[in-house]
Amino acid sequence: MECPSCNFQNTPGMKTCLRCCTRLDFSDVQVEPPRASGVAAVRAVRRAQDVVDIGVRNVASRMTLPRMGSGSSPFRGATSAELWASLIPGGGQLVRGERRLGRGLLLAWLAFIVLAAASLGTDLQWLFNLGIMGTHSLAINLLLRRELANMGLRQRAAWGIVIYVSIVVCVYVPAAWILTGLFQVRQIDGFTPTRQMQPGDVLLISGRWLTPERWKRGDLVYFRHSGFNFGHAWGSAGYAVDRILAGPGESVMFVDGVPQVKGVDLPGEMWPLRPMRPGFNTALHAGTDEVIVLPSLARMVTGGNGEMGTIMSTIGRVDTGHVYGKVLYRLRPLSRFGSIE
Amino acid sequence: MAGRFSNLELKPSAAEAVTAQTPVVKGEPVRTAADHFDAAEQAYRRGQFEPALRLYTRALGENRAMVAAWVGQVMMLVELGEYREARLWSDKALELFKSNGDLLAAKALACVRAGDRASAAASSDAAVAAPGSSALRWRARAEVMLAESKGLAKECFAKALAEANATWFDAVEVARACLFHNTPGLALEFAQMAAAKRASNGYCWLVLGRCQEAMGLASHARFSYARCIELDTGLDEARRAAAELDRRGVISKVIDRIRGVFRA
Numbered sequence: 001m002e003c004p005s006c007n008f009q010n011t012p013g014m015k016t017c018l019r020c021c022t023r024l025d026f027s028d029v030q031v032e033p034p035r036a037s038g039v040a041a042v043r044a045v046r047r048a049q050d051v052v053d054i055g056v057r058n059v060a061s062r063m064t065l066p067r068m069g070s071g072s073s074p075f076r077g078a079t080s081a082e083l084w085a086s087l088i089p090g091g092g093q094l095v096r097g098e099r100r101l102g103r104g105l106l107l108a109w110l111a112f113i114v115l116a117a118a119s120l121g122t123d124l125q126w127l128f129n130l131g132i133m134g135t136h137s138l139a140i141n142l143l144l145r146r147e148l149a150n151m152g153l154r155q156r157a158a159w160g161i162v163i164y165v166s167i168v169v170c171v172y173v174p175a176a177w178i179l180t181g182l183f184q185v186r187q188i189d190g191f192t193p194t195r196q197m198q199p200g201d202v203l204l205i206s207g208r209w210l211t212p213e214r215w216k217r218g219d220l221v222y223f224r225h226s227g228f229n230f231g232h233a234w235g236s237a238g239y240a241v242d243r244i245l246a247g248p249g250e251s252v253m254f255v256d257g258v259p260q261v262k263g264v265d266l267p268g269e270m271w272p273l274r275p276m277r278p279g280f281n282t283a284l285h286a287g288t289d290e291v292i293v294l295p296s297l298a299r300m301v302t303g304g305n306g307e308m309g310t311i312m313s314t315i316g317r318v319d320t321g322h323v324y325g326k327v328l329y330r331l332r333p334l335s336r337f338g339s340i341e
Numbered sequence: 342m343a344g345r346f347s348n349l350e351l352k353p354s355a356a357e358a359v360t361a362q363t364p365v366v367k368g369e370p371v372r373t374a375a376d377h378f379d380a381a382e383q384a385y386r387r388g389q390f391e392p393a394l395r396l397y398t399r400a401l402g403e404n405r406a407m408v409a410a411w412v413g414q415v416m417m418l419v420e421l422g423e424y425r426e427a428r429l430w431s432d433k434a435l436e437l438f439k440s441n442g443d444l445l446a447a448k449a450l451a452c453v454r455a456g457d458r459a460s461a462a463a464s465s466d467a468a469v470a471a472p473g474s475s476a477l478r479w480r481a482r483a484e485v486m487l488a489e490s491k492g493l494a495k496e497c498f499a500k501a502l503a504e505a506n507a508t509w510f511d512a513v514e515v516a517r518a519c520l521f522h523n524t525p526g527l528a529l530e531f532a533q534m535a536a537a538k539r540a541s542n543g544y545c546w547l548v549l550g551r552c553q554e555a556m557g558l559a560s561h562a563r564f565s566y567a568r569c570i571e572l573d574t575g576l577d578e579a580r581r582a583a584a585e586l587d588r589r590g591v592i593s594k595v596i597d598r599i600r601g602v603f604r605a
Contacts, residue, residue, distance in 0.1 A: 004406050004408050004438055004441075005438050005439060005440065005441060020439070022437070022438065022439055023437055024406075026405030026406055026437065027405070029405050029437065031398055031401035031402055031405060032398060033394070033398065033414050033418060033426065033430045034426045034429055034430060035423065035426060036421075036422075036423040036425070036426055046425060050424075050425055050455055050456075050457075051456065054455060054456050054457040057457065057459055057460070058456075058457070058458060058459055
């Protein structure tokens with residue numbers, strides 16, 4: 001009986017080759033090959049899975065990283081390609097060939113990201129953020145499980161903490177820094193409701209990198225206002241949202257409650273969210289690094305009508321450094337999702 | 342007279358006696374694994390991959406130790422575009438026939454067509470390092486080179502065709518591989534070589550037509566398809582390709598011309 005691999009002549013009846021251990025008895029081997037599904041959608045999904053898996057593997061194989069750790073470090077249990085690929089949870093497992101585990105971890109991580117995005121600005125967000133980082137940490141721990149299994153409980157716990165902290169510091173803190181540079185999510189609370197804005201609304205505002213060099217009239221902005229206290233009339237400091245009435249160095253006049261710039265009435269879409277009442281007359285001048293915003297949404301307890309002008313001239317001038325971003329969208333409640341009129 | 346003696350019982354002739362004694366065998370003749378394998382190879386050489394796959398499977402049903410039939414199955418899955426299945430099947434076959442060079446080459450082809458260049462390169466390296474040599478191994482090597490845009494692909498293809506076991510069909514396969522990797526200039530070169538070697542084969546002309554079409558040489562392609570239909574009336578693919586070519590509008594023709602200029 002000739003071995004198909006090494007051509008060694010074995011004794012008849014042998015089940016494996018004496019020289020190379022290749023199987024010689026094929027009687028129970030299935031010969032019908034697997035076939036692709038006839039459904040085009042299934043084929044497309046499988047193809048997409050392959051593209052993702054292969055893409056991760058191709059990218060990881062091009063990266064070079066010196067083998068991390070030595071001695072008792074669990075990192076010697078993984079190749080550099082697997083560690084690089086673990087920048088995305090499950091990537092290391094996919095590179096190693098543990099496809100089911102890798103996909104499961106990746107899906108769990110993506111599910112936490114979706115949940116965190118859906119709960120932006122709510123109390124539950126921290127829980128899902130924790131889930132994102134926990135899944136990532138778990139993925140790396142599972143990648144190094146063979147090495148970790150040889151360690152004592154304390155050592156394992158210590159490495160678990162090290163891995164978790166490393167991920168948070170090296171991946172999520174920079175990621176959060178980059179994301180907040182682009183966009184920020186803020187929940188507005190503690191103000192008198194207006195037609196456009198209700199307490200508890202969650203807003204998406206532009207981040208520090210998208211802040212314009214010069215604010216324009218009519219921009220709806222998120223800013224910090226200083227409080228005021230005139231004894232019998234006071235307002236608490238805090239954050240508010242409203243429209244810019246005048247840019248740096250400009251002036252705005254209120255004539256019978258109607259804002260005017262250079263003697264021209266501002267169009268309705270540039271008015272404060274809560275228009276001033278008729279009979280309100282005052283003039284506000286912005287310094288070179290100030291803008292005029294009336295924090296009509298701020299929680300204020302004001303005194304008599306006569307003092308409004310003084311109060312507004314105190315709190316209506318906002319330092320440009322205290323304007324944090326332009327309001328882009330309302331994220332919550334979902335029933336009123338979209339841009340703010 | 343005939344009617345008068347027709348009922349007489351006469352002694353049968355010797356030939357009739359032999360026919361009467363021989364039992365009549367009905368149904369298909371008994372086919373061995375080699376028969377199925379030959380039929381599969383013939384189907385493969387006509388570009389009929391689905392029947393070829395079935396025939397390779399039948400060959401394996403008769404003889405599971407026939408490595409060439411395993412390789413054939415993997416190759417058919419690759420030709421049918423089922424790369425994931427081809428890879429799975431090649432892995433299974435490699436469990437049975439460890440380090441078989443042709444199986445490794447077939448796996449490399451499945452990997453490279455699926456876009457997994459790293460695995461393809463690893464399999465191809467192992468295939469070339471395995472004992473023996475074959476056109477398939479060098480073809481797989483060349484495809485890996487093509488996918489990685491390395492300049493040695495043409496040399497590897499030439500080496501594949503210079504192998505002792507290389508036939509005209511290897512040139513056809515090389516041309517198809519080049520077409521897959523979007524290098525129709527190189528594909529045309531090999532398709533012409535194949536057509537020159539075996540001008541009587543319809544499939545050669547079909548592949549040549551495909552290459553010419555990819556190069557924007559519509560009139561040449563039309564001629565090649567006509568020649569293919571003339572030589573092999575059973576090749577429906579050539580009819581479809583010719584019909585598609587005739588259906589093309591003016592804009593497609595102009596675009597083809599421009600593509601042809603740049604691809605040359």
